[in-house]
Amino acid sequence: MSYRILHFLTLGTVASILSAAPLFAQRPDIKQELAELASPAAWERAASVLRIAAIEGDIGADLRVAYKITGLQERMGLLEAAGVRADPALVQEAAAGLSDSDERLSDSSRDYLLSLPLFALTPDTSKLDESAIAAWIEFENFRIRLDLSKVLLEAHLKPGKYFGQFEALRNFDNARIDAELMRLVRGDSVFAEALNQASIAAIESNARPESAFQNSFRRLRSGAGAFAPVLTYIADMRITDALQSAINRAPRSRYLAALEVFGNVRAAAVRALGGSPDATALKLALQTQYELMNAQQPEADVAHLLNLDATRVEIEVALARLGDNALLAGRIASLRTQIERVQQLKVNVNMNVNSRPDLIAQNEIAHLLLRAGELDSAEREWTAAADGALIMLRQAEGRNRSSLSSYLGAVYYNLACAQSLQLKSSKALESLKKAVEHGYNDFAWMLEDGDLYEVRHHAGFAAWFENVAPPSVADRLRTGG
Numbered sequence: 001m002s003y004r005i006l007h008f009l010t011l012g013t014v015a016s017i018l019s020a021a022p023l024f025a026q027r028p029d030i031k032q033e034l035a036e037l038a039s040p041a042a043w044e045r046a047a048s049v050l051r052i053a054a055i056e057g058d059i060g061a062d063l064r065v066a067y068k069i070t071g072l073q074e075r076m077g078l079l080e081a082a083g084v085r086a087d088p089a090l091v092q093e094a095a096a097g098l099s100d101s102d103e104r105l106s107d108s109s110r111d112y113l114l115s116l117p118l119f120a121l122t123p124d125t126s127k128l129d130e131s132a133i134a135a136w137i138e139f140e141n142f143r144i145r146l147d148l149s150k151v152l153l154e155a156h157l158k159p160g161k162y163f164g165q166f167e168a169l170r171n172f173d174n175a176r177i178d179a180e181l182m183r184l185v186r187g188d189s190v191f192a193e194a195l196n197q198a199s200i201a202a203i204e205s206n207a208r209p210e211s212a213f214q215n216s217f218r219r220l221r222s223g224a225g226a227f228a229p230v231l232t233y234i235a236d237m238r239i240t241d242a243l244q245s246a247i248n249r250a251p252r253s254r255y256l257a258a259l260e261v262f263g264n265v266r267a268a269a270v271r272a273l274g275g276s277p278d279a280t281a282l283k284l285a286l287q288t289q290y291e292l293m294n295a296q297q298p299e300a301d302v303a304h305l306l307n308l309d310a311t312r313v314e315i316e317v318a319l320a321r322l323g324d325n326a327l328l329a330g331r332i333a334s335l336r337t338q339i340e341r342v343q344q345l346k347v348n349v350n351m352n353v354n355s356r357p358d359l360i361a362q363n364e365i366a367h368l369l370l371r372a373g374e375l376d377s378a379e380r381e382w383t384a385a386a387d388g389a390l391i392m393l394r395q396a397e398g399r400n401r402s403s404l405s406s407y408l409g410a411v412y413y414n415l416a417c418a419q420s421l422q423l424k425s426s427k428a429l430e431s432l433k434k435a436v437e438h439g440y441n442d443f444a445w446m447l448e449d450g451d452l453y454e455v456r457h458h459a460g461f462a463a464w465f466e467n468v469a470p471p472s473v474a475d476r477l478r479t480g481g
Contacts, residue, residue: 029055030062034070037077049077053084060089067093076108083115091116095123099135106135113139118147118172144169144180145191148269149198152184155268156261157206157216158448166272178276181269182285185311187234195227195265199258216264223258226250230258234266234306237296260305267307267314271371274318283322290315290327313368320372328372335361359389359407366414375422382415386434402439409440417451428455429464436468443469447476 029051036048052059067078067090075097082090090112097109113121121140125133151165169177184191203221211217229246233239239247247255273282290312298306316327342358366381386408393404412435419428432446432455446452446465455461466474 027055027059027062030059030066034066034074037074038071045073045077049081049084052078052081060087063087063089064093072102072105076105079108079112083112086116088116088120091121092123092127095125095136095139096128096132098139099129099131110139114143114146118143118169141190142194144173144176145184145194146198148177148180148184149191149194149265150201152265152268152272153195153198153202153220153261155271156220156264157202157214159216159264159268166275170276174276174278178273178278178282181273182282182289184269185266185273185289187231187266189228189231189235192228192231195231195262196225199224199227199261219257220261223254223256223261226254226258227262229255230262233259234262237298239299256302256305259302263305263307263311267311270311270314270318274314274321274371276322279322283319283324286315286319286322287324290319317368317371325372328368332365332368335365359385362388363411363414366418370414370418370421375418379415379418379422382411382418386411386415405438409435409438411435412438413440416455417449420452420455423454425455425458426460428452429458429460433464443473444476447473 033048033052036044036051039045039048063078063082067075070078075093079090079094079097082088094109094112097105098113100106100109121143123136125136128136147169151169154165166177199220203217203224206217229243229250232243232246250258270286273286276282293308293312293315296308298308313331316331319325320328338361339358342356362381362385366378366385369375369381370378389404389408389411393401393408396404412431416428416431416435419425419431432452443465446469447456462477465477469477
């Protein structure tokens with residue numbers, strides 16, 4: 001008489017076999033690599049990581065199984081391999097590993113989680129113990145600040161390419177992004193580590209020969225990693241003995257460079273807040289910050305670096321975008337008064353453009369309207385500025401003709417931006433042509449400027465651009481470089 005084996009097994013043994021089933025289903029190639037990941041030789045471990053990363057297909061389940069049955073060294077290697085693959089399979093395991101008593105595993109978990117896109121970081125926190133939840137919350141806060149810092153520093157390096165960078169972050173959690181942006185505008189010290197790491201990463205990713213000639217890049221390189229004393233100063237706007245010691249350790253030259261970069265970063269953060277769909281809570285916070293900045297008096301030797309007025313203008317624009325245009329309307333009215341005063345004086349048409357406050361004010365009004373989202377009004381303002389400057393050009397003589405022509409080149413370029421943002425691509429292209437005819441020649445920037453996105457996709461743009469731009473720049477249009 002034969003008996004089925006199952007008759008001799010206890011229920012506990014059956015459960016053990018069933019729970020271990022995935023281990024026996026594991027891919028042979030990954031099982032083989034686990035031994036290499038445990039190798040005492042660093043080069044063998046590194047080679048194994050690359051081999052796992054190169055495996056084709058979905059190996060998420062195999063990575064999770066392997067992680068459960070291996071030791072510390074192998075787990076670190078698996079996290080590294082998953083990071084190289086940008087595979088979110090081990091997010092839950094890494095979230096638990098953040099609080100591990102062994103710093104090597106917690107560091108590896110952190111590095112892995114930092115390698116993934118923000119939207120992939122969705123562990124089930126109900127399965128984490130208390131210490132792991134605390135570590136996860138701390139990491140997630142840092143990660144959001146790091147991503148914000150990277151985008152804001154990119155806006156510092158390429159201010160005109162400020163185009164849709166916050167969409168992914170807002171889709172993740174809009175209310176949280178707004179709250180963190182306001183913390184940065186206030187100068188909250190919680191952003192120090194994120195800004196320091198993001199500044200170093202920005203230098204590495206933008207380290208090209210031509211960057212050496214860009215002021216924004218040079219300032220960032222000089223101030224990278226020195227944002228802790230900057231935020232301490234911004235929060236209180238006073239120099240204490242402790243802060244002075246931190247500045248001296250930075251050293252001071254790095255601190256001053258970081259202070260100037262932060263001024264641009266904060267202005268970019270305010271611009272981002274102006275694009276929020278949630279106006280109610282933000283308006284009060286921005287108005288409060290505006291009043292605080294009006295009362296602040298930075299030291300004379302750093303006031304020009306902070307450029308508080310530029311940030312105040314950004315707050316006025318942001319409030320206008322959020323539905324409260326009182327402050328911006330007041331500024332525009334003041335600028336129009338300047339124009340009227342100059343016109344009443346009947347200024348000589350041959351006066352240099354840089355000495356014509358009416359021309360400068362009209363261009364600034366149009367810029368403010370553009371940034372406030374009043375695109376049609378901005379277009380009308382620049383059109384009027386171009387018409388007026390053309391009349392002056394016909395009467396001007398000598399060098400002043402060149403000055404007015406350069407002014408017209410800038411006005412027509414800005415007009416093209418306003419038209420492109422309104423999807424008036426044909427008109428925008430005609431304005432670009434007029435800009436070039438009057439001397440505008442920054443063709444490389446035409447390929448970078450976010451405002452010109454629509455006109456760059458116009459059917460006639462490529463042929464015209466290749467005809468007027470230097471070959472080295474025109475080649476970038478063909479190659480997408």
